[in-house]
Amino acid sequence: xxxVRPDEVSAILRKQLxxxxxxxxxxxxxxxxxxGDGIARVYGLSKVMASELVEFPHDVFGMVLNVEEDNVGCxxxxxxxxxxxxxxxxxxxxxxxxxxxxxxxxxxxxxLGEPVDGKGPIKTEKYLPLERKAxxxxxxxxxxxxxxxxxxxxxxxxxxxxxxxxxxIGDRQxxxxxxxxxxxxxxKYTHTEKAKAEGVxxxxxxxxxIGQKGSTMAQVVAKLEEFxxxxxxxVIQATASDPAPLQFIAPYAxxxxxxxxRDSGRHALVIYDDLSKHAQAYRQMSLLLRRPPGxxxxxxxxxxxxxxxxxxxxxLNDDLGGGSLTALPVIETxxxxxxxxxxxxxxxxxxxxxxxxxxxxxSGIRPAINVGISVSRVGGNAQIKAxxxxxxxxxxxxxxxxxxxxFAKFGSDLDKxxxxxxxxxxxxxELLKQNQYVPMAIEKQIVGLFAGTNxxxxxxxxxxxxxxxxxxxxxxxxxxxxxxxxxxxxxDLSEQTTTKLHDILKxxxxxxxxxxxxx
Amino acid sequence: MRAYRVARRYAEAxxxxxxxxxxxxxxxxxxxxxxxxxxxxxxxxGFLKSPVISKEKKRAILVSLxxxxxxxxxxxxxxxxxxxxxxxxxxxxxxxxxxxxDDQLGIVTLELRAAVDMTNDQQLAIAKRFEGMTRxxxxxxFSVEKQLKGGFVARIGDTxxxxxxxxxxxxxxxxxxxxxxxx
Numbered sequence: 001x002x003x004v005r006p007d008e009v010s011a012i013l014r015k016q017l018x019x020x021x022x023x024x025x026x027x028x029x030x031x032x033x034x035x036g037d038g039i040a041r042v043y044g045l046s047k048v049m050a051s052e053l054v055e056f057p058h059d060v061f062g063m064v065l066n067v068e069e070d071n072v073g074c075x076x077x078x079x080x081x082x083x084x085x086x087x088x089x090x091x092x093x094x095x096x097x098x099x100x101x102x103x104x105x106x107x108x109x110x111x112l113g114e115p116v117d118g119k120g121p122i123k124t125e126k127y128l129p130l131e132r133k134a135x136x137x138x139x140x141x142x143x144x145x146x147x148x149x150x151x152x153x154x155x156x157x158x159x160x161x162x163x164x165x166x167x168x169i170g171d172r173q174x175x176x177x178x179x180x181x182x183x184x185x186x187x188k189y190t191h192t193e194k195a196k197a198e199g200v201x202x203x204x205x206x207x208x209x210i211g212q213k214g215s216t217m218a219q220v221v222a223k224l225e226e227f228x229x230x231x232x233x234x235v236i237q238a239t240a241s242d243p244a245p246l247q248f249i250a251p252y253a254x255x256x257x258x259x260x261x262r263d264s265g266r267h268a269l270v271i272y273d274d275l276s277k278h279a280q281a282y283r284q285m286s287l288l289l290r291r292p293p294g295x296x297x298x299x300x301x302x303x304x305x306x307x308x309x310x311x312x313x314x315x316l317n318d319d320l321g322g323g324s325l326t327a328l329p330v331i332e333t334x335x336x337x338x339x340x341x342x343x344x345x346x347x348x349x350x351x352x353x354x355x356x357x358x359x360x361x362x363s364g365i366r367p368a369i370n371v372g373i374s375v376s377r378v379g380g381n382a383q384i385k386a387x388x389x390x391x392x393x394x395x396x397x398x399x400x401x402x403x404x405x406x407f408a409k410f411g412s413d414l415d416k417x418x419x420x421x422x423x424x425x426x427x428x429x430e431l432l433k434q435n436q437y438v439p440m441a442i443e444k445q446i447v448g449l450f451a452g453t454n455x456x457x458x459x460x461x462x463x464x465x466x467x468x469x470x471x472x473x474x475x476x477x478x479x480x481x482x483x484x485x486x487x488x489x490x491x492d493l494s495e496q497t498t499t500k501l502h503d504i505l506k507x508x509x510x511x512x513x514x515x516x517x518x519x
Numbered sequence: 520m521r522a523y524r525v526a527r528r529y530a531e532a533x534x535x536x537x538x539x540x541x542x543x544x545x546x547x548x549x550x551x552x553x554x555x556x557x558x559x560x561x562x563x564x565g566f567l568k569s570p571v572i573s574k575e576k577k578r579a580i581l582v583s584l585x586x587x588x589x590x591x592x593x594x595x596x597x598x599x600x601x602x603x604x605x606x607x608x609x610x611x612x613x614x615x616x617x618x619x620x621d622d623q624l625g626i627v628t629l630e631l632r633a634a635v636d637m638t639n640d641q642q643l644a645i646a647k648r649f650e651g652m653t654r655x656x657x658x659x660x661f662s663v664e665k666q667l668k669g670g671f672v673a674r675i676g677d678t679x680x681x682x683x684x685x686x687x688x689x690x691x692x693x694x695x696x697x698x699x700x701x702x
Contacts, residue, residue, distance in 0.1 A: 024682040025690065029674070044677045070523040 028091040032056070033071055035083045038243045039288045042072045042089050051131060053092045058082040061112070062089075063096050063245060066289050073289045075245035077112065096131070098253050099124040100260040105204065108221055108235040111246055111253035116237065117221075128260060130252040134311035141317040143351075146382045147203065147269065147326050150186030150439020151179065153369045153432045156391040156449055157398075158354055161382025162203070162267050163315025163324035167346055169331045169338065170356030174368050176330045178436050179354065180207070180271045181220065183328065185227045186439035187269065198488055203326075204261050205233040206270040208254035210247050211277030214239050227437060247281035255312045258325040262314070265321030270313070274330035275306060279342045296341045303345050310349050352376035366433060371398055384491040386446050393453040394428065401425020420458075427457040430465040443487040444473050447501065450493075456505045459513070468512055475508050526611035527619075533596050534619050542592055547620055549593035553585070554613045568607045577601050627655040632664045633671035634683070649675060 030044030040062060048054065052064050054074055060082050066073030076083065099113040101124035108117040111130075115122050143161035160166045160183075168176045187203040189195055195202070207224075209217055217237050224230045234257060238250035254270045261268035272278070279302055286299035294300045306329075313327035329350065331343050336357070338347065347353055352375045361368035380388050400421050407414060408422050431452045434440070440448075448469045451457060460468050476483055483504070486497055493501075537546040557563055566572065566580070581597050600606045621628065629649055631642060646657040653675065664672075669684035 024680055025686050026678065026680050028677050029679050030677060046677045 030054075030072060030089045032083060032085055032087040032089060035076075035080055035085060035087075037288045038076050038080050038245060038285070040074045040076055040080070040083055040089075042074055043070070045072045045089060045091060048072055048091055049095065051095050053094055053096050055090045055092055056083045057087050061092075063249075065285070066291075075248070075285055075289070076243060077245055078243070080243075095129050096249065097127045097129045098256055100126050100128050100257050104234045104257060105232055106230050106234070108217075108237060110242075111236055111238055111250040113253075126260070128256045130249055130256050131308075132256065132259065132312065134308065135314055135316070139316060139320055140314050141322075142381065143315050143324075143378045144381055145201075145267075145315075145324070146384060146442075147183075147267075148186055148189075148439075148442050149179070149183040150441070151182055151367055152434055152440060152445050152448065153367055153371060154179070154354060155383075155442065155445055156387060156432075157371050157395050158352065158369070158374045158376040159379065159382045159387070159391075160326065160328075160352075160376060161315075161378040162326050163313065164352070164376070164378045164382065165310050165313045165327040165329065165350040166376060167329050167331060167350040167353040168356065169333060169343060169347070169353050170368070171333055171336055171358050174356035174358055174361050175366060175436075176332070176356055177216075177220070177273055179356070179367055179369075180273060180328055180330060181223060182436065182439045183269065184224065184233055184271070185229050185437060187232065188228055189441065191232055198491075201267055202232065203267045203269050205229070206254045206257050206268060207233060207235045208250050208270065208272050209235065209237040209239065210250050210272065210274060211238065211240050211281060212273065214241065223437065244281040244284045247278060248285055251275070251278055251309050255309055255325070255327075258327075259312060262316060262323040262325040263321070265323045267324045267326070269326045269328065272309075272327065272329040274332050275346060276332045276342055279305065298341060302342070303349075306346055307349050310346075351378055364433070365429060366435075371395070372402055384442065386487050386491055386493040387442065387449075389493050390446055390449045390453060394449055397421070397424055397428055397453065401428070423458055424455065426462060427460065427465055428452050430462055431457065431469060433466065441484075441488075443484040446487055446493070447473065447476060447483070450501055451505055454502070454505070456509055459509070471512065472505075472508055475511075476504060480504055522608050522611040523615070525605065526608050526615045529600070529605065529608070529612045530616035530619055533592070534616060534623065537592060538623070540592065542590070543620075543623070545590050546592055547617075549589040550613055550616055552589060553593070553597075553609075554617075556584075557610060557613070564610070567609055574601055574604075577606065621658075625655045626658050627653055627675055629657045629659050630674040631659055631661045631671060632667065632674075632683075633661075634663070634665060634667040634669050636663055637661065637671070645671070645673065649673065 028045060028047055030042040030048075032040050033043045034041040040056070042054075045054065045064070048064050048067065050064055050067055054062050054064060056062055056076065060076055060078035062074035062076045064072055064074050074089070098111065099122065103122050103124050107115050107119065107122060109115050109122070113122070143163040145162045146155075147160045147162045147164070148155055149160060154160065158166070168179050170176050184205045184207065187205055190200050191202045207220070209220070217235075217239060221230070221235055224233055224235070236250055236254050236257070238247040251272045254272060258268040258270040279298060282302065282305055283298050287293060287297065291299050310327055310329065313325045315324040316322055329346060331346050333340065333343055338344070355370040355374045356368045357370045358368070360370060376382070383391065401424065404418055404422055404425070407418065431448060451469070451472060457465055457468065480500075483497065483500065487493065533546065537543045566577075578598060578601050581601065585597065586594055597606075600609060629646060631637075631645060642659050642661055646659050650657050667683040667685045668688070670682045672683050673680040
């Protein structure tokens with residue numbers, strides 16, 4: 001950026017000085033009556049609007065939330081220790097809004113758009129209000145394109161489409177953030193030329209961290225940078241040390257930025273991690289504003305808090321550009337209680353949920369997704385044909401396996417059919433395990449699942465299943481790479497491809513048994 | 520803070536009654552006297568606020584203090600307050616009363632602060648300008664505030680018309696801070 005020349009500065013100064021007598025600044029004011037706990041009560045401000053931004057001394061901003069008979073209740077977006085009784089509060093005449101633009105990609109910002117990554121200020125052209133009404137029915141169209149998370153368990157059986165809301169719910173330390181991060185990292189592919197050739201449009205990601213530890217945030221950003229995901233991602237953070245009002249508006253900031261991409265015909269993915277802390281921050285604010293508490297001390301409109309946020313995720317119709325905003329909210333349950341207040345609220349709002357269970361996690365099944373009770377209400381519409389063909393069998397096999405799992409302990413006392421189902425099921429469960437940060441491309445997932453559902457894993461030892469998959473995929477990469485390109489190009493499994501796959505698998509199985517230990 | 524709501528109701532009641540009885544001016548005069556007395560005597564304020572003095576005693580003392588000095592309406596109002604147990608809110612009631620009285624008469628208070636002293640003519644000139652804008656009578660409350668460095672600040676109600684040098688300097692500072700940030 002060009003240096004500001006010394007004479008330029010004085011020229012500006014001269015211009016300002018000459019305009020002195022003519023410029024009169026007109027603003028509306030109020031006086032602080034009471035301040036504390038991040039809330040300020042102001043007398044005056046008679047013309048203020050609800051949700052308007054107001055300015056306190058020392059550059060502290062606040063938002064008007066309660067307009068009462070004799071005072072106005074504001075929440076402070078900064079240190080309330082700078083504000084004293086008797087301070088003058090000015091209206092800014094603008095409703096809470098944030099700067100939006102492509103310049104936000106690759107940056108870590110606060111919900112008000114200020115950068116906190118030390119990479120310099122961000123200059124954008126547009127400001128969009130944080131609270132916007134969601135689109136109506138006419139502007140939308142049904143979800144039909146897949147959003148690939150790169151996780152086999154999710155993409156096969158709980159597929160997510162672009163424009164859908166899918167809840168990630170589970171206890172602490174079950175891998176919720178990991179699922180979200182893998183989804184972000186997997187979008188790197190959508191920004192390549194290869195994806196463009198296949199007709200896959202790029203997805204821009206927004207990760208909203210609400211009430212998280214600063215150290216966790218640092219790790220997340222580091223991981224995203226390591227995998228090159230920061231190029232197309234914005235991180236909006238309101239950490240645990242930020243005041244509750246900032247944590248309250250953080251998800252809305254994420255939605256606003258996502259809508260910017262959506263409305264310009266592009267696709268965005270926004271992750272709200274997590275909404276439980278968001279509800280707690282809102283509860284804190286409401287109680288301090290003396291709004292009446294309801295169930296579990298949450299205010300009466302806590303449902304509306306989340307519903308208006310999640311309704312903004314949608315798929316636009318082609319007249320408006322065909323863009324989409326996909327939302328992956330995260331909810332943390334306590335001791336697996338999904339019937340608590342906030343979890344049930346959000347479950348009823350979203351188009352499906354991914355359940356992560358501690359017991360699965362502890363027994364080594366990671367991602368710890370309980371496929372039986374996880375659901376995606378968009379389902380097959382968001383899957384490419386090829387995957388749909390393979391996944392149908394998969395769901396069935398796993399469901400039968402789960403039913404019989406209890407009998408597995410009887411071992412050889414069971415009939416042949418049951419034993420076969422147990423064998424198949426355990427192989428499939430093993431196949432679905434995946435390490436963190438290695439999201440898998442869709443064509444590879446299909447090949448792996450094809451092998452599993454067609455019984456090629458049955459003769460393999462349980463411990464060798466992962467190695468079988470890995471070596472199979474490498475084998476095909478080396479000898480028959482056109483299989484991958486055919487699948488990802490046509491998005492289907494033709495008769496021809498199916499036959500070819502069977503041949504390849506027979507060939508590989510022969511080779512594998514030779515190198516592995518006999519089962 | 521909570522006194523406003525209560526105070527406003529009492530003030531409104533007595534103001535309207537006075538208007539009905541055509542005693543508006545007389546009442547205003549009496550209440551001004553009352554306000555002056557309250558300002559000058561700390562004991563009077565304490566007396567009114569005290570919860571230990573009985574109603575009868577309060578009434579008796581008020582009789583001896585004010586009965587001869589104010590008109591029937593104002594005195595009855597005082598008695599009403601004692602009966603309702605709201606004599607401790609009298610200060611706020613008087614404030615609200617005068618606010619409403621101003622509204623009734625179409626008077627608006629203009630708080631004028633300037634860096635240097637202004638002559639009466641200068642103040643009237645400004646008041647006249649605002650009279651044109653607000654279509655109300657202007658009562659000027661003037662004070663000198665050296666901090667403004669130059670120019671003046673006029674405040675009507677909640678709206679501030681800030682033509683001070685201090686404000687211009689603040690705006691300049693903001694503009695430069697923005698520009699510097701960009702580098």
